[in-house]
Amino acid sequence: MFIVTNREVNEAKHDAAGAFGDKPMAGANSLRLAEASRKGKKWHIDILPDTLTPELASKVNLDAEQKHFASAYVARKLLSLCSGGGDASKGKNLLLYVHGFNNDMNDILERAEQLEKNYGVEVLCFSWPANGGGLQGVLSYKSDKRDALVSLGALDRVFEKMSDFLAEFNQQYVAELEAKAEAKFGGNSEAWDRYFAKEVNKKCPFTVNLMLHSMGNYLFKHLLGSSTYTANRLLFDNVVMVAADANNQGHAQWVDKIQFRNRLYITINENDMALRASRLKMGEQQHARLGHYLRRLDAQNAIYVDVTHMAHIGDSHAYFEGDALENAKVRTFFNKVLNGESGERTAKFDVARNVYRL
Template identity: 65%
Template sequence: MYIVTNRTVDESKHSENEAFGSKPIEGPNELRLAEATRRGNRWHINILPDQITPTMAKSVDLNPDNTYPASAYVARKLIEKSGHGASAQKSGRNLLLFVHGYNNDMTDVLDRVEKLEKNFDIEVIVFSWPANGGGLHGVLSYKSDKRDALASVGAFNRVLEKLEALVIEFHAQYVAELQVRAETRYADNAAAWDRYFAKEVQKRCPFTVNLMLHSMGNYLYKHLLGSSVYSGDRLLFDNVVMVAADTNNENHAEWVDRIPYRNRLYITINENDGALKASRLKMGEQQKARLGHYLRRLDSRVATYMDFTSQPHVGDSHAYFEDKPLNNKKVLEFFRVALNGQVAEKPTRYDPSRNVHRL
């Protein structure tokens, strides 16, 4: 799996909690990329160099005599995993950008991403921001992570810029493959070549690109949307899935309605979410109701609200996309469909009095 981060890194270390630090990189929104592989019960981390080596370039069919950033290497690797490129996997997978929440060290992050990939048959690239609470606990940890989230806004914007370049690379690869197919079928018939190419290139991309924000990851995205560095014209994602959002429910439509997406914007809610109930008490005085556990004022014009409250196996879970909650087939199916970029609310019951879909 691949990690993009604004955490400090140590290229000489290969365990997740030594290779990645708990503080932001010094400098204006600098990012680093890394590969993580499971070796038995441990993770092996390879911090990628800013400029990849000739051997790395050759391994992804780039000219080893030229210089390329690490993002070019990751882009080619992800293209292969989506089922395209010279070394394409036979069974391509959709791509998910995952932004984690509060109080996550790198072991937590990598274990969670591994579950997402296995449970929902997707390829995940994670943006990991410094969310360890600086070694603190409770209220101080929560406040520290909120400060680090705000400090990571610019870095997250750069992640979206890089992902935009990746999507462009995906599209270019798809177009190149179509051209080869058209040439193979209609080399001697220019009119048929044009008709075939025009028809195929206008079809939806053969994979989807989606965004999942968990807990305080939604707080980070909210502040990016309101920042001066954000360019709101990036239509990158088929689905945006806001899970257990640790942001104010009050006036959320003002920023949620600015989120660009192609297919669906989902906001999931569990009124019994224990972590969000606790977060209301972590600022020294009670915070306002959190978006991810409040079934009132669901007034976004574009979001599809999904209620997980009282579903079997969900209980007070804050991460009901993994572990025990997935014993509930309705929960499993929702996330499988939503995180693969499809319409996930069709089997649910819509409650117009609350503007929410119930599983």
Template identity: 55%
Template sequence: MFIVTNREVDEARTTVKDAFKSQANARGPNELRLAEAVREGGKWKVRILPDQITDKMAKEVGLEPTLDAAGKPQPIFASSYVARRILARVNPKMAGGTGKGRNLLFFVHGFNNNVEAVLDRAEQLEQTYGVEVLPFTWPANGGGVHGVVSYKSDKRDALASTGAFDRCLGRLEQILHAIHEEHVQRVEALANKRYGSGDKIDAEQWDRFFTEQSQKWCPFSVSMMTHSMGNYLFKHLLKSSIYRGDRLLFDNVVMVAADTNNEGHAEWVDKIQCRNRVYITLNERDSALSASRMKLGEQQLARLGHYPHKLDSRQAVYVDFTGQPSVGTSHAYFEGEPLKNERVKRFFQAAFNGETAEDGLRFEAARNLYRLK
């Protein structure tokens, strides 16, 4: 599994605890680093990737350096290496391999999560839903303290990580665009070879072939899940001056147990661009969000992830999990005990795989939400 972070890292270390620090990168909170994590003997081992990859790494994934005007090779960055490795998993045919492939889920975690916990959860998501998970981890360790102080510390870190999150999405956009362009060129060449080009083209057959092959060679979806305080981070990016509103990256955006204000949420939620759905999930009995609201007393307004009122976004699809068997007071009802409820698992299976997930649910018009009951 690959992971992207704005935490301070130690390239010489291979254990999660030593390789990733609890504070932001010393070069600034917008600095991004990439790492590869694997389980060995039940423990996570990590390799912090160099910013500029080696010739051996480039050869491993078939990357050729571009040349500048003077004919000098330009450096290849780790993000291009990671993109090729992930592409081989989500779309093996396009990468020259075999197999069915899988969809990609970009995961942004919440409050008080160390990197080992993030990797554990990402692994559970992969195993449960059959997706390839790319986690973005920000310094959400509470600064080594607990309770209200920890919570406030993580909120400050989330705000400071807004720029890094934006850079991460920007680079992801560039990578997906490059993959798309490579894919289009390949399919166009196949269509031209079979049905001609210019004045000799069979336009109807060419278009049909292009459409069919596009789906065949690029069958995977890309979705994002933001959990808990990860939604606070997303909110502040959407409300910031650096956010570009035309960024269309994801099929689904799934905002689970959002630890951010319900009040005024439509203002920023309606800025989200996606191809299919923006889902906001709620659980009125969510114990973590209840505690979150109490931490700051009257200053902390009702949380978006547990308040079934004022659900007024024009594009969001609200889904209420309250009272569902096995859900109880869960804050992470996409994993563990709640998945004994087949309706819960079915919803997240569809949502995380870029599909329409509300089909078959009961819509309550008075509150503008769907219920699993």
């Protein structure tokens, strides 16, 4: 599993608590990459060097005599994993996971591992300093909101790097494929298009999706409103906003800016205890949270999904894991949307509220 982070890192440490710090790195947009592997019940962390060693470069078929950055290593590893090493039947869809408030690295890795196991995806985790700065309660919540705002540029760079690598990967292959299509079907445009579409899918049979949980949505909201936001190219098949700890009021203004190929989902649990608590922590200036409020659901490009009264949901803030998965409809929904498919087809639509119920 790979992690991209703007946390301070310690390359000499290999445990999650030691390798990742609780504060942002110096330089607002700085990023580091790490590889995490399970060693029994614990996680082993390797912070990747900014510039690849010849050994790491050779592992992903890069010229060991040239200078390469860690991002090139991670991109090639992920592309190989997601494409099944050339065997599409063994491939996985890629999920960029942005976590929420008050998460330490062990919690984040455990959750990311469960996402991989439950939904068969390959997870790339963006981790920002969401540990509350060692504080508790209201102070911790306010500290994490400040760290989320500091992390905007870093998340923007993640989107931009992902987009650049996917474009580079596709550009080379598309040029080769166009030449083959022209040689085979130069005089038959219909056959040319059919051949091209079929062969492209063979080479890149996976989808790229984004899951934002809790305060990860607050970070995303402010990135979309930032004048420095540049990574606005079409990147994700599905964007899934789970238990969004952002204002319901006025959310359409930024949600309608989000680009995607297939669907944008916003899930809601009116009984979400964590979102109720987050509203109380900030007092009256904290408006109703998007992830637990069934009014003013007015974004034009969003599909709202209400899970409030479903079995095994209760007051859960993370109803994509744990007991909630005993509900087959919930498991099926998340399995589809986190893999780039449409998840609302069998749901009932409440026209008055503009929301689907599974």
